[in-house]
Amino acid sequence: MPLALNQSMQPPPVEPIAGFINRKDCFAEIAQLATLSTPERPLAVIWIALDRFKQVNESFGHRGGDAVIAQLSQRLRDRTGTRGTWCRMAGDEFVCLVSTYNFDQIQQLAADLLHEIEIPLPIGGLLLHPSASLGIAILEESERPSLCLQRADRAMNTSKRAGGGRIITSGSEPMPGRLGVLLARHELELESKLHLALNHGGLNLHYQPCVDTDGQIVSVEALMRCPAHHLSPGEFIPIAEKTGLIIRLGEWSLLEGARFAKHLSVTGQPTVVSINVSRAQFVTANFSQTLHAALLCADVDPELIELELTESLFMDNSKLVQANLRAALDTGVKIAIDDFGTGYSCLATLKDITASKLKLDRAFVVALPQDRRAFAVVKAIAQLGNDLGMRVVAEGVENQQQLDTLRDAGVHAIQGYFYARPMPENELLAWLQNRRKQHD
Amino acid sequence: MTETLPPSSVEAQLESSLQKIGIPPRPVILDKINAEMHKDEPDFNQLARIIAADVALSASLINITNSPYFGFRGRVNSPREALMMLGLNVASKAIAGIVMRKAFPKSPQLERFWDASARIARLSGWLAQRVTKSTLRADDAYTFGLFRDCGIPILLSRHPGYFDILTEANHEASRSFTTVEETTLPTNHAVVGYMLAQSWWLPDETILSIRHHHDVAILDTPSIPPTLHSRYLIAVSQLAEYLLQQHSGLSFTQEWGKLGPACLRLLNLTEDDVQELLTEATPIIEAED
CATH class of the missing domain: 3.30.70.270 (Reverse transcriptase/Diguanylate cyclase domain)
Known part of the structure; x- marks a missing residue:
């Protein structure tokens, strides 16, 4: 009609x-x-x-x-x-x-x-x-x-x-980015820069030492940087997580970190390199294949590699996560529980975790030395970690008072600006050499 | 993977020659070229000087530029002319391919492997222009051909039994190549190659195609990543490998039997088309040999 x-x-x-x-x-x-x-x-x-x-x-x-x-x-x-x-x-x-x-x-x-x-x-x-x-x-x-x-x-x-x-x-309406995820305009720009960085070598790793309370170097943590586009990790990591690019970034840093561990080893200063693995990367079906490929390509002793996984992953009982955890341990790499204490900490599960390191969330450290309740929690976690055979590490340590308090609480090792900020490879190599000279 | 099977007598020699290397790090020259490319006004003379300092690299680059596969008219005689002819983008990929080969230690068997890869790469470049209606650029197809199997020399160097696994995978008519590798190994050459390519900052499509180049589901399922571009890369290189095997009369792999039908569907080609392509490609293949 x-x-x-x-x-x-x-x-x-x-x-x-x-x-x-x-x-x-x-x-x-x-x-x-x-x-x-x-x-x-x-x-x-x-x-x-x-x-x-x-x-x-x-x-x-x-x-x-x-x-x-x-x-x-x-x-x-x-x-x-x-x-x-x-x-x-x-x-x-x-x-x-x-x-x-x-x-x-x-x-x-x-x-x-x-x-x-x-x-x-x-x-x-x-x-x-x-x-x-x-x-x-x-x-x-x-x-x-x-x-x-x-x-x-x-x-x-x-x-x-x-x-x-x-x-x-x-x-400012969200538009589909390169990977189809809806992004706001400034996010699109970040995603595009991140892609450029991935295709043109615009990323690198900086390394921050983790030092035990006796001054011995425990490990160095690999941290992603994007100097080519002046992007801070606080800017690009959330976008990478939102778009799924974090998997590519994670795989890249796995190999780069492993390669640096090999370099440290062949130059006579074997040091464990800790590499962050995101949840998205860890729950891919072929995580274990990429881990094996990285170890094989770098030709590195797996004991020199530590994977830092957030605590929520350990609470995930899905078959894939459990299988990937087992596969990772089977390669001989170490496992660290990252950002412990603020997520979904479940003490019942902690007893079943085969991790060699437990990294306290920096929120605890920020509260020290004034907050006695925070101190009590840190002390309890340090004791627990000790009893379960894990080294307890505090991140974000910036001053002597925090260091002293953490030592009193029984924390085993420290990472933070107080000892050293994250450094490019060359600076870290020099730092390690200097430190060795001082201790010899 | 063709014509790359080292006789077992030299297997040990190959392994020992590779044992000392880690995965080859990205060569510094690529970073220099990259840095120059991203300037507002790239200095061709400066780049030409960097390349000319390496006589073997210069010769290879000139050779590639004059190759009939790329279809450029005229002949170039210097790295500078090659850069002008190819453009910096294509030149940097060609150089990546050349230096990759050099990054591995020399051994007769690896030479055969690289020669085979180079033949597939060059024919892929020609096919890209011939069968994908320019959806695929010749230089992308060429680079992919060079890097596609770069996981193999690494696995040969690291895993004592990999030669046998490779032989078995090459003879496997039904299971995928990587499935055969995974029955013995915790990884496969596609993933290893993917990791290498990623650490060399190759383009996204190339990297993802390396990872999936034995995956028939990828070719047949448009809705799943990677992109169509990546699927074309895989199909074109498989077709190139098949044409080379048809031309030589020697077939070392079963890959066309497994992936061929999906490649032809993707490229919209019939068996007759393939025969025509073979006829057309023959003088070009022979000119290179």
């Missing part, structure tokens, strides 16, 4: 609400406001769509739905006062046009509006918890106002697809 077709192309008619202009007038209004837009006070479109509103209509009927709309629209309008122009674009969609705010104020306004919507609302004897998806678009220089409106709509839809209850600004 042609008539029905035509009708379906139009937005469904909506009841007018006081203080809200309709969709058609919105286009005229935005064109008018666009003429006042300046770079400091740009015209902004905030598109709001209520989440799951269909269910409200289904549960409480259209009258109930209308009552909810009436109350929420009132809240929204009250929040902006005279500074915003409100339009009702569809039954459960609103647009707010503002031209007197700077960028930060616009973001804040959107957050306030979402907050207003999320205040629970009594209806039919129940308490409804409304939510909404918000999209913001800021009019760009010489952009057509209708395009800006479309961008706000798209941003709102992105927010809705991401589960709603959030604000997305047009231009």
